[in-house]
Amino acid sequence: MGMTGVLRPGHMQLKVLDLDEAVEFYTKVVGLVQTGRDATRAYFKGWDERDHNSLVLRDAGEAGMDFYGFKVADAATLEKLDADLKNYGVTTERIPAGDLLETGERVRFEIPSGHQIELYAHKTDVGNGSGYFNPPPWNEASERGIAPIRMDHALLYGPDIEKVQALFVDVLGFYLVEHILLEDGVTDLAIWLSCSTKAHDVALVRNEEPGKLHHTAFLLESWEKVLRAADLMSMNKVTIDMGPTRHGVTRGTTIYAFDNSGNRFETFCGGYQSYPDWEPLTWTWDEVGPAVFYHDRQLNPAFLGVYT
Amino acid sequence: MAVSTTTPHTVTVLPEGAQFRCRPDRNVLESISDGVQAGCRNGGCGVCRVQVVSGAFTAKKMSKAHVTPEDLERNIVLACRIFATDDLTIRPCPRPAHVLTPTTSNDNTSMTAADIND
Incomplete structure (x- = not known):
């Protein structure tokens, strides 16, 4: 195993x-x-x-x-x-x-x-x-509300993300899956780390204020369910931050929205399966827009400035 | 006769003085199209922090990380959580860490690491 x-x-x-x-x-x-x-x-x-x-x-x-x-x-x-x-x-x-x-x-x-x-x-x-024993493929709870399969990953905002990467990789056995470089071509703006074959289990964006949350993500099983989630958000007047769209990084399909305390959450589907021996994928600063939002091809101001 | 609960109030946003009609059953941020930046719109992130210079309002719960008891005494609130009960004059009062940086795009990459860390 x-x-x-x-x-x-x-x-x-x-x-x-x-x-x-x-x-x-x-x-x-x-x-x-x-x-x-x-x-x-x-x-x-x-x-x-x-x-x-x-x-x-x-x-x-x-x-x-x-x-x-x-x-x-x-x-x-x-x-x-x-x-x-x-x-x-x-x-x-x-x-x-x-x-x-x-x-x-x-x-x-x-x-x-x-x-x-x-x-x-x-x-x-x-x-x-x-x-x-002999379980059915789904049940009543899988159809109520957006009904994500599981809590999937989180994106955290804070300083010294290279030190976080070293700790997660050297001590906890994670590996780097993708990263976005800043304009200097050396320093990372953001890193995606996995402890499994998921494209990310935790991600970090460099930010001066420590200890902040960008979003917690919930997994859906199809793009159609992501669209259904968007319908439910509008039916319930939920503030949508971005989407439905696709991330360049991880290739996942996504909606960012805010809960009724202002915490951002993501309804997420897809992302490829990764392995620890794979070479990490690199996104350069001039492509940061499509790296984050593949269709809009630009960051919205909220991506870097709105977090809790 | 009681004033209708849907009679709009006027919200004036300093320093430009732009004015907006604001229904009392909608939060102030919802009625403003310019002058105050919108964040989470749910009282948590602090981006729409404003000072109410004049006028009366009611408020729902706001993050104590962005609105302290001292702030409240000075009528510093989050625009997404207040409801006008009178004509209001407000002034944006964002914390330095919550001034949103310009949008980047693939034909406008003027934002730098320094911008992000400011």
């Missing part, structure tokens, strides 16, 4: 202005499945995710991301990666099991871009609602 170490993005805790309003938005419009609630947080997953939660909303009076967590293969891997991080000079802390509902002990650390990243090995398997 090829997949070891860090398996996938597993959870994101997102700050919202009003928890009840956010719960309504992510349930009825985005069509995530609510799986739990505690004093300050509501827990959701995409219909086809099997672990208890992926998107966690926290009542914070502001927007943005608290932390982004990756699931690792097992408890021994968690211990090894914690030790590897410390040897690399990263300060880690342990968050006890149960702090997040149905989630085991977490190792949390700050990366040079100012984001809180977590690793964990356990989250309770609750299934996708179709069972484990």
Whole structure:
């Protein structure tokens, strides 16, 4: 088996202005499945995710991301990666099991871009609602609202992204899939990193303000579902930032939109399958427009300036 | 007789003084086509931060990262979260990190790394 170490993005805790309003938005419009609630947080997953939660909303009076967590293969891997991080000079802390509902002990650390990243090995398997024997291909939850398959990736904004890349590659086993160069032809504006065969599990854009979220992305299974998502956004008067369109980077089809706290989210489909031995794809500064929005061929001002 | 809830108010945007008709059931940003930059339009990103110089309004929840209690005392708010209950005069009040940079395109690549990091 090829997949070891860090398996996938597993959870994101997102700050919202009003928890009840956010719960309504992510349930009825985005069509995530609510799986739990505690004093300050509501827990959701995409219909086809099997672990208890992926998107966690926290009542914070502001927007943005608290932390982004990756699931690792097992408890021994968690211990090894914690030790590897410390040897690399990263300060880690342990968050006890149960702090997040149905989630085991977490190792949390700050990366040079100012984001809180977590690793964990356990989250309770609750299934996708179709069972484990002779399952039907889809179920009621897959048709309600936009109904993404899963939380897929995130784009983070912050400084020192080359240091983030080194940490993710050298310690956590990620590899660079694509990058966009700045005008100097040397420095990266943006990097796309994968721990799997997805074209990206996390991406970063260089930004002076640390610790910011550009978007969290939810996976849809077809371009037609992306168009259906756009219909649902208009039916519900959701603020669309861009799309439906295609990214040059990853080739994914996309809509960027804002939730009712102003956090950008993406409904995403496609992107090619990548492998760690592949040469990274490079986009030059003069092609930054089509790299990000392949059809408009220019960045909108919001791409660089609007984040939470 | 009560004033109709759909009677529009006039919103004046300084410094140019452009005026817009603003329905009381629509947020102020929705009614403005010029003079205030739009961001997330949902109270989170802070791009449409303005100071209300005169006039009365009601407000929905806004990100405390962009509107502090001290800001509120000075009528500094997010235009996407306020509703006019009177004629308003407002002035853009963006934080330095949230002044949107010019659009780039494949025939206009004037933006540099320095612009991005400003």
